[in-house]
Amino acid sequence: MITAGIDVGAKWVKVVLLRDGEIIGRGRELTGFEQKESASKALAAALQEAELQETHIDRTVATGAGRNDAPGNPIELTEVTAAAIGAVHVDGSARTVIDVGAEEGRAVRTSEDGKVVDFAVNEKCAAGSGAFTEAMARALETPVEQIGALSLESSQAIPMNAQCAVFAESEVVSLLHAKTPKADIARAVHDAIANRIVSMARKVGINEEVVVIGGVARNVGFIDSVERELELKVKVPEDPEYVSALGAALHAANTEA
Amino acid sequence: MASMAMTKYPTEPLQCWNKAKELRQLYYENYAKAHEKGGIRWAGGAWSFDAVPMGLGSDVYPLTSEPYAASIAFDREFSKRCLEATEKKGYARDLCSYMRNYWGSVLLNEYAFGGPFPKPDFMWQDHVCCSHAKWYQVVRELEGGAIPYYCVDVAIGPYSEVSGKQHRVQYVVDQLHEGIEFLESATGRKYDDALLIEAVKNECRSTSVWAEISVLNKTVPAPLDEKTMYSLYVLGTLHKASKEVADFYEELRDEVRDRVARGVAAVGNERCRVITDTQPPWGFLKIFRYMEKYGCISVGSLYTFALIGVWEDKPDGTWGPRTTPMEAGTPMETRDQALHILADWNLSKPEWQHFYSPDIKSDLMLRIAKEWKLDGMMLHYNRGCEGLSLGIAENRLALIDAEIPVMVFEGNMGDESEFDEAATRNRIDSFMESLGIKRPGEVLQ
Numbered sequence: 001m002i003t004a005g006i007d008v009g010a011k012w013v014k015v016v017l018l019r020d021g022e023i024i025g026r027g028r029e030l031t032g033f034e035q036k037e038s039a040s041k042a043l044a045a046a047l048q049e050a051e052l053q054e055t056h057i058d059r060t061v062a063t064g065a066g067r068n069d070a071p072g073n074p075i076e077l078t079e080v081t082a083a084a085i086g087a088v089h090v091d092g093s094a095r096t097v098i099d100v101g102a103e104e105g106r107a108v109r110t111s112e113d114g115k116v117v118d119f120a121v122n123e124k125c126a127a128g129s130g131a132f133t134e135a136m137a138r139a140l141e142t143p144v145e146q147i148g149a150l151s152l153e154s155s156q157a158i159p160m161n162a163q164c165a166v167f168a169e170s171e172v173v174s175l176l177h178a179k180t181p182k183a184d185i186a187r188a189v190h191d192a193i194a195n196r197i198v199s200m201a202r203k204v205g206i207n208e209e210v211v212v213i214g215g216v217a218r219n220v221g222f223i224d225s226v227e228r229e230l231e232l233k234v235k236v237p238e239d240p241e242y243v244s245a246l247g248a249a250l251h252a253a254n255t256e257a
Numbered sequence: 258m259a260s261m262a263m264t265k266y267p268t269e270p271l272q273c274w275n276k277a278k279e280l281r282q283l284y285y286e287n288y289a290k291a292h293e294k295g296g297i298r299w300a301g302g303a304w305s306f307d308a309v310p311m312g313l314g315s316d317v318y319p320l321t322s323e324p325y326a327a328s329i330a331f332d333r334e335f336s337k338r339c340l341e342a343t344e345k346k347g348y349a350r351d352l353c354s355y356m357r358n359y360w361g362s363v364l365l366n367e368y369a370f371g372g373p374f375p376k377p378d379f380m381w382q383d384h385v386c387c388s389h390a391k392w393y394q395v396v397r398e399l400e401g402g403a404i405p406y407y408c409v410d411v412a413i414g415p416y417s418e419v420s421g422k423q424h425r426v427q428y429v430v431d432q433l434h435e436g437i438e439f440l441e442s443a444t445g446r447k448y449d450d451a452l453l454i455e456a457v458k459n460e461c462r463s464t465s466v467w468a469e470i471s472v473l474n475k476t477v478p479a480p481l482d483e484k485t486m487y488s489l490y491v492l493g494t495l496h497k498a499s500k501e502v503a504d505f506y507e508e509l510r511d512e513v514r515d516r517v518a519r520g521v522a523a524v525g526n527e528r529c530r531v532i533t534d535t536q537p538p539w540g541f542l543k544i545f546r547y548m549e550k551y552g553c554i555s556v557g558s559l560y561t562f563a564l565i566g567v568w569e570d571k572p573d574g575t576w577g578p579r580t581t582p583m584e585a586g587t588p589m590e591t592r593d594q595a596l597h598i599l600a601d602w603n604l605s606k607p608e609w610q611h612f613y614s615p616d617i618k619s620d621l622m623l624r625i626a627k628e629w630k631l632d633g634m635m636l637h638y639n640r641g642c643e644g645l646s647l648g649i650a651e652n653r654l655a656l657i658d659a660e661i662p663v664m665v666f667e668g669n670m671g672d673e674s675e676f677d678e679a680a681t682r683n684r685i686d687s688f689m690e691s692l693g694i695k696r697p698g699e700v701l702q
Contacts, residue, residue, distance in 0.1 A: 065683075075696075076686075076696065077690070078683060078686045078687040078690055079683075079687075080687035080690070080691070081687060081690040081691070115691070116687070116690065116691035117691070118657065118662075118663075118691075119687060119691065120665075121680070121683075121684060121687075255695075
């Protein structure tokens with residue numbers, strides 16, 4: 001059986017194709033303004049990698065904020081459930097899943113079989129998401145890919161008071177004017193996001209193992225801040241941004257329309 | 258856990274629905290036209306002892322502020338203008354959103370039901386929360402400072418500590434006695450105790466019968482859904498001591514009993530039951546209809562059950578309508594007797610207890626979860642009401658400890674700018690998935 005999981009996120013569309021539970025293809029495309037087109041392109045990339053045609057797909061499940069724009073007529077699945085299924089599949093010991101994407105952060109407490117026990121999602125605020133990191137990287141005039149490694153060079157913790165991304169940017173600019181080292185500011189940014197995300201995770205309860213997924217999980221500075229805030233080591237799976245798409249594809253294999 | 262089967266129950270509209278709408282419309286018209294009829298009008302909170310001003314005559318028309326403000330909130334364009342007017346005047350955005358909508362209506366001099374805002378002849382309020390304590394003080398200032406204003410302090414609870422401590426009830430009764438002197442002085446009218454006694458009897462009847470209606474929703478399938486109940490319970494918030502409301506609730510109770518007997522459901526595909534807690538985001542009641550696509554019905558809320566219903570523990574251990582003084586044969590022949598009954602009756606109102614401790618609210622939620630056969634609960638972090646939102650996070654923890662699935666969403670009962678409809682729908686989707694409720698047409702293999 002061939003199933004597709006399409007995660008139409010706020011910034012990237014991710015696609016995972018499975019044959020009998022094994023990954024056979026993946027695709028990724030910037031979401032942009034034309035979500036439908038981007039989702040189709042990401043699916044086409046995954047099909048090309050798997051050397052398949054769309055007609056070979058038996059069932060598709062779409063997740064993510066733009067899941068309504070996924071190609072075909074997929075079954076819909078929320079990001080919360082997709083994250084739980086995907087994370088428990090890649091790491092059977094996962095009981096708390098922290099998923100941080102471009103626009104949203106969420107924490108999910110799961111059961112052994114990947115079912116959602118409780119969840120929390122950040123409200124309409126970018127303070128706990130990848131968009132916050134990007135905005136702060138711009139203020140620091142540092143490529144977002146480098147801000148994680150930069151923060152690991154920090155020698156002191158600086159508290160960041162603003163919770164709002166807009167005000168936080170002003171705070172970063174003030175710190176720069178005060179000649180605060182960039183590395184310390186980068187760490188302050190990650191500590192601030194980690195603080196928001198960890199308080200959300202604490203709402204649902206921290207049960208080890210804690211697995212962090214989503215694009216922001218690639219940011220080593222953020223992970224370092226999360227571990228300090230939680231006072232425990234977390235696990236980051238390989239290619240964390242694909243985990244929800246994988247969860248959707250796995251759900252497709254266990255569901256029928 | 259809810260059954261996965263797509264059950265179909267018969268459903269039909271409420272016969273007395275239009276009558277409820279007419280009563281509400283008439284209430285707001287009567288208030289606006291009171292002076293044309295030679296009557297007088299007063300304004301005050303829905304929690305106020307509204308039976309007391311009724312002793313001034315049968316031509317005394319009230320305007321209760323919270324349901325009026327909820328009506329404004331439902332009209333999102335008007336609400337926005339009201340909120341802007343209040344902010345422009347210099348009041349903070351994080352105050353009670355009912356209060357801000359109400360003040361905005363006064364400031365704009367626009368009545369939500371047409372024409373200029375009808376200025377009350379006097380104001381009759383009680384201090385149920387911090388906002389209620391200041392609400393009409395500000396209205397009085399906005400209206401020029403000359404409107405007579407009386408406010409009753411009720412901070413003597415919780416009711417579990419009132420029992421056997423009659424001096425606490427006496428504290429409220431003494432204020433009501435003084436309040437009657439105030440009413441005579443403010444209006445120049447002679448007070449009629451017979452009208453007071455009739456009003457107290459009507460209030461006991463309407464609030465006990467509303468609890469009885471809420472009990473009928475323990476039935477599976479539920480004969481009423483929460484969105485419909487909002488349109489019915491509101492009559493109690495408008496004028497719980499009026500004969501019209503008491504009579505209407507008896508008519509409604511008889512119709513709901515009949516629905517239960519015939520197995521008529523509010524939601525034909527009911528397969529999952531929840532309740533909500535505090536005020537809803539009034540501009541977005543459609544989220545209740547969104548839940549129905551999953552066969553999920555909200556069978557009530559603490560707000561509708563406990564703000565208008567007056568309850569007691571029944572001999573079989575269940576929660577049911579409080580026995581009225583008339584049923585119990587309690588004498589009510591004098592002003593003092595009527596005021597004692599009125600004070601005790603109101604102070605026992607469950608919604609009032611939540612102001613004292615979140616534990617009281619958690620215990621009540623757990624009881625409702627069991628007796629109303631719920632699959633989960635939805636809690637509204639309502640930024641528009643400090644009083645009833647305080648402690649919700651603790652309620653959530655108590656529900657989780659009891660292994661009751663719970664979903665929280667953020668919003669504001671009266672300020673749409675603090676509610677995210679798309680995010681709330683997504684959260685409902687996630688909650689339904691976590692309960693194992695699939696979308697129509699999708700089944701587990």
